[in-house]
Amino acid sequence: MNAAPHPLRERAITILADLVGFPSVSLQPNDGIVSYIEGWLGDHGISCWRDAHEDGERFNLLARIGPQEGPGAESGILLSGHLDVVPADAAGWEDDPWRLRREGGRLYGRGAVDMKGFLAMALAQAPEFQAHAGSLTEPLYLAFTFDEEIGCFGAERMPEFLASCGAKPRIAIIGEPTEMAPISGHKGGMELVTHIRGAAGHASKPAEGVNAIFAAARLITFIEQLAHECAGAPHDGSPFDPPHSTLSVGTIRGGEARNIIPDSCSLDWEIRAHPGEDPHLLRRKVEDFVATDILPALRATHPDCEVVTEMLCDVPPLEAREISSAADLVARLWTNQAPGVVSFGTDGSYFQAAGLDTIVIGPGGMAQMHQPDEYITEDAIDEGLQFLGRLLDEMSGRAG
Ligand SMILES: [Zn+2]
Structure with a gap:
């Protein structure tokens, strides 16, 4: 783009610099960034609701602009973004990841693209x-969620939170970076960790111990077989790449030394269910294998042996709908490009579950997410601001 900078560009970048300055890594208390956003909105006469997690330290935030009564009030369009970011190991960065660096048309910092950039644009446009x-036909809602990156734990509370605020928006726009291409569906994401407890012993006397790593290896092989079965049964006409559910084991930890029979081993694994498939069915197959095969073998010599699987998160898929007012809105405002799908999860599933027609679209590239020297371009900031400006025109009847 060679157009003149968007009039709100500098305002958005100033806000982005402030937001990046909060190291709002998932699971950390987020009162700092939430108070900042409340302050900015409050200074412009916009009121907010907070939703506190049981620990009292992490919050979702919701703001409303526009009609509070009358027919339009029972409707609305919601923009959503998550407040948390993935950790940043300063060693991989050219400069402090928590200080926004502007260089060559790019803005570097943890969360710059995923997804404080979008938050900054929404906040810059809020005034x-x-x-x-007074002229909005329905309210605009801004939703800010915590702990998206580790399982959408804030968004999971959103259906109830919206109801408690009397908010009834009909459309949700999730501003994750998609280079402004609409995304109407994604796979679900289930994250699991399995702990195997065997019995220690000297490696020279295998009959005296129970090798937890051997047991883990058999479990891993079973999960791999399941993954092959899924790959062998792709969904006809699926827009996903790959067109089937996937399973993977990501880490394995266990053992102390070569000559000691390891008494424990843990593995992190995941299931990404294709829409229309139940990940719990796959999970149960693994658990059945543990119950009928692995556990009896472990306990044959040591009855104390144990296999425990914890489910860390279970984000449902976002189901692409053929008729979608959210997709129609994006088509009117921005692009006729048909909505696509992605294989990573977003908060969108929970807004869909709350009855909102949901679409994912936002500025910036997915390739920059979760990377050292994460950045968003100034052009992408302009695009996002322009998109939101068109939304304002539409909602205030000034479009066309
Ligand atoms: Zn994100």
């Missing part, structure tokens, strides 16, 4: 929406 609050 413009507020200035036209």
Whole structure:
């Protein structure tokens, strides 16, 4: 783009610099960034609701602009973004990951693209929406969630939170970076960890111990077989790449020394279910194998042996719908490109579960997510601002 900078570009970049300055890594208390956003919105006459996690340290935030009563109030369009970011190991970065660095048309910092950039654009545009609050045909909602990166734990609370605020938006736009291409569906994500307890002993006397790593190896082989079975049964006409559910083992930990029979081993694994498939069915197959095969073998000599699987998160898939007012809205505002699908999860599943027609679209590239020297371009900031400006025109009846 060679167009003149968007008039709100500098405002958005200033906000982005402030947001990047909060190291809001998942699971950490987030009162700092939440208070900052409340402050900015409050200074512009926009009120917010907080939703506190049971620990009292992590919050979702919801803001509303526009009609509070009348027919339009029972509707609305919601923009959503997550407040948390993945960790940043400073060693891989050219500079401090928690200080926004502007260089050559790029803005570097942890969360710059995933997804504080979108938050900054929404916050930069919020006063413009507020200035036209009287002419909005329905409310604009801004939703900020915690702990998306580790399982969408904030968004999981959203259906209830929205209801408790009397918010009834009909459309959700999740501003994850898609280079402004609409995404209407994604796979689910289930993350699991399995702990195997065997019995220690000297490696020279295998009959005296129970080797937890051997047991883990058999379990891993079983999970791999399941993954092959899924690959062998692709969904006809699926838009996903690959067109089937996937399973993977990501880490394995166990053992102390070569000559000691390891008494414990843990593995992290995951199931990404293709929409229309139940990940719990796959999970149960693994658990049945543990119950009928692995455990009896372990306990034959040591009855104390144990295999425990914890489910760390279970994000449902986002189901692409053929008729979608969210997709129609994006087509009117931005692009006629048919909505696509991605194989990673977003908060969108929970907004869909709450009855909102949901679409994922946002500025910036997926390739920059979760990387050292993560960045968003100034052009992408302009694009996002322009998109939101068109949304304002549409909602205030100034479009066309
Ligand atoms: Zn994200």
